[in-house]
Amino acid sequence: MSFMFEPAVYQERRSCLVERLQRAGVTSGIVLFPSNGESPINYPDNCYPFRQDSNWLYFVGLNVPDMLLVLDLSDGKSTLFANDITMDDMIWTGPMESVADLARKSGITDVRPLNAASIRVEVAIARREPVYCLPFYRTETKERLSRLSGLSPRQLEESISAELIDAVISMREIKEPREIAELEKAVAVSEAMHQALLRQIRPGWTGYEAAALVQYEAQKHGCGLSFATIATNHGETLHNHSYDYVAKDGDLVLLDAGAEVESGYAGDLTTTFPVGKCFDSRQAQIYDLLCKVFLDATSALAPGKKFIDVHRTACLSLARGLKEIGIMKGDPSMAVERGAHALFFPHGLGHMIGLDVHDMEGLGEDRVGYGKTMHRSEQFGLSSLRLAKELKAGMVHSMEPGIYFIPGLIEKWERGNAFDEFIDYNELRRWKDLGGMRMEEDWLMTPTGARRLGPAFDKSRKAIENWRSQA
Ligand SMILES: [Mn+2]
Known part of the structure; x- marks a missing residue:
């Protein structure tokens, strides 16, 4: 560097x-x-x-x-x-x-x-x-x-x-055009890392092979990793750094990895895909919902808007979708206000990205993400939101909704009848072993809206299954 x-x-x-x-x-x-x-x-x-x-x-x-x-x-x-x-x-x-x-x-x-x-x-x-x-x-x-x-x-x-x-x-926090050019490079290499695994992983691969391929792709482009790669068949464990598994048909793999370019700027992407050729029917339903949540959230991005409100849009979209599937019930807005959806989405929608993958977190996460006037909520889920403040043109941040089925957390909530007016624990039993999914891209706020960084990368279910069937 x-x-x-x-x-x-x-x-x-x-x-x-x-x-x-x-x-x-x-x-x-x-x-x-x-x-x-x-x-x-x-x-x-x-x-x-x-x-x-x-x-x-x-x-x-x-x-x-x-x-x-x-x-x-x-x-x-x-x-x-x-x-x-x-x-x-x-x-x-x-x-x-x-x-x-x-x-x-x-x-x-x-x-x-x-x-x-x-x-x-x-x-x-x-x-x-x-x-x-x-x-x-x-x-x-x-x-x-x-x-x-x-x-x-x-x-x-x-x-x-x-x-x-x-x-x-x-x-x-306001990226200069020369910084945006560096971030574009970092995201482009990060995409190549994800596409390499999407193209090559086979049943029988270990997590170590998956993580090594991702790092190889970064280094081949003269880059390092912007953080320790998560390549796991247990995406519901949010920071799972274990590579000690063997991928098998039917598994989902969650890859959260990014490149750091020579100038120090970071990319941060997450992709979730099947080890086999297709998502099974349960996985497909949840993946389609994740795509819908992602679209609803990115469509809500606008300068002048608080990121916490974009986070809420994602949560509401998730609660509505889970209600349609039958996992949640009752009034979705009320469920989100009370925090019931956080059983399935216990983290925040995103964080700023720049020279640090969690940009400037060393200066104090609240000072960076909430500014002088806003305060972090103590509600489960919302308390993990790193970025909440008003968005301004020139900011670059991740968009990373996820849907997780965390067996230990589900059991704990069910034992305490937590939010049972919003969660159908009987139906949930059928989904409990599904694991976790996340989709993450890096977005730039513009004077009129927002745009995704990096070359085109279609992550719809059809496109992902297309990659996998050519594997
Ligand atoms: Mn991230």
């Missing part, structure tokens, strides 16, 4: 951040942006694959560990603190660009060694200028920044700024 936009892109983003903070009344002080460092697995030299911090990628862009950017809010100047590699390092890493050359790619001319960072922080403190940070999601980043800045981990925690968080969210 060494892709970068033009240096001016990063310069402009940093000056935009300074402007937005000034507008929020933050006119002096310094912002500390630490890059990520290498993170050891079991001994110092054996590290997890390096993933740069997404805020750093957005404002600095350099995919290099162990750097620190100091942004001065009074004059808007950026200083990059980093060390050039030594000849000893180079024997292991190969030739590397100098820090000064790297800095130029981000539009930064002021470069200093890492050990000068604490002096810069001391100067700010002597001038009684505040220090600002974003939240830390890795303890080691906080500890490293503490060593570099001379501030204690506690002082760093106290430097976390709501104004800074909100300014960053307000910028990153």
Whole structure:
């Protein structure tokens, strides 16, 4: 991952951040942006694959560990603190660009060694200028920044700024055209990953083979995975990372997987399909309903509308469909208001996507998805909705309704006669072993509506069965 936009892109983003903070009344002080460092697995030299911090990628862009950017809010100047590699390092890493050359790619001319960072922080403190940070999601980043800045981990925690968080969210949530182009690439590769499995899985395949094929397809396109692949015959377990099964005719496979392109942008798709050539009649009924829910939800997308209302549209469509099938009963609107449908759809309709697959979740899921004025519901199901706030042109988010039959949850609700005015537990017994389905696409809000990202990919039952019968 060494892709970068033009240096001016990063310069402009940093000056935009300074402007937005000034507008929020933050006119002096310094912002500390630490890059990520290498993170050891079991001994110092054996590290997890390096993933740069997404805020750093957005404002600095350099995919290099162990750097620190100091942004001065009074004059808007950026200083990059980093060390050039030594000849000893180079024997292991190969030739590397100098820090000064790297800095130029981000539009930064002021470069200093890492050990000068604490002096810069001391100067700010002597001038009684505040220090600002974003939240830390890795303890080691906080500890490293503490060593570099001379501030204690506690002082760093106290430097976390709501104004800074909100300014960053307000910028990153609206995707620039160049970011949308990257997201289009990520979704295109993600589709290729899904289509590879849709084309190739056979009875007898293990989950490991399925997950390996998906990863192969990503890497073949020069991409990584944007999160750990879910490839399971038990889609009703929402984050099922077990690959320990053998696919057989009659099974449904749920694949939730996405590519991360070189620039760091993520795709996130879910497809559900039969291991055999067709859905059986029960699976077909539920899959057709899922397609209907998906269509109703995507048709409800509009700028200016709250995403929680689009989520409610999906829930209502689901409750109506389940009533037609006979699994639910009573008034669907009332059932949704009370939360009875959540037995079959216990998660939210979507989340923002960008440089993170759950975009900016490290800045606080509620701050990102609900803003300053909305609050998360405590109702089962709705409490898992990550995105609720008003949609704006330029936002990119997932659309991912699902229908699940979770035996343990069904039994628990039935024992307590939960919502028995809305759920026909007798009829439900016939469906309990069906498993789970989800359909997920990535959508961009436009000034007039919304559009799906990625090349055309028909997921109607007929189209899916067509893929499978050619397998
Ligand atoms: Mn998702």
